[in-house]
Amino acid sequence: xxxxxxxxxxxxxxxxxxxxxxxxxxxxxxxxxxxxxxxxxxxxxxxxxxxxxxxxxxxxxxxxxxxxxxxxxxxxxxxxxxxxxxxxxxxx
Numbered sequence: 001x002x003x004x005x006x007x008x009x010x011x012x013x014x015x016x017x018x019x020x021x022x023x024x025x026x027x028x029x030x031x032x033x034x035x036x037x038x039x040x041x042x043x044x045x046x047x048x049x050x051x052x053x054x055x056x057x058x059x060x061x062x063x064x065x066x067x068x069x070x071x072x073x074x075x076x077x078x079x080x081x082x083x084x085x086x087x088x089x090x091x092x
Contacts (some may be wrong), residue, residue: 001050005081010035010043014076015069019052023066052076 005011013035017028025044027034044067047053052073058064069077 004046005052005076008043008046010039011047012080014040014043014047014053014067015080018067018069023068025065025067032092047073 010032013032014028017023022028022031024041025037028040029037044053044055046091048055048067051070053067054070056066056068058066
């Protein structure tokens with residue numbers, strides 16, 4: 001799971017967007033240069049499969065979809081943050 005998520009260079013970007021309350025796919029693509037809808041959808045799908053984010057579909061016209069970090073996802077992101085700190089210590 002960690003290899004798959006960390007192997008996707010956009011996952012950490014998606015987590016940062018969600019932390020900043022940017023939770024709709026269209027907003028995400030508009031806020032990140034180089035991120036395509038296809039790549040974002042694949043990244044989000046993997047994160048939903050692993051239970052890191054949850055997809056919420058609203059029964060509206062036009063359809064609206066939002067993503068939120070799950071409680072498990074919050075724990076997972078904290079672990080990634082700690083790994084990033086450790087990498088910083090090693091690099092120093």
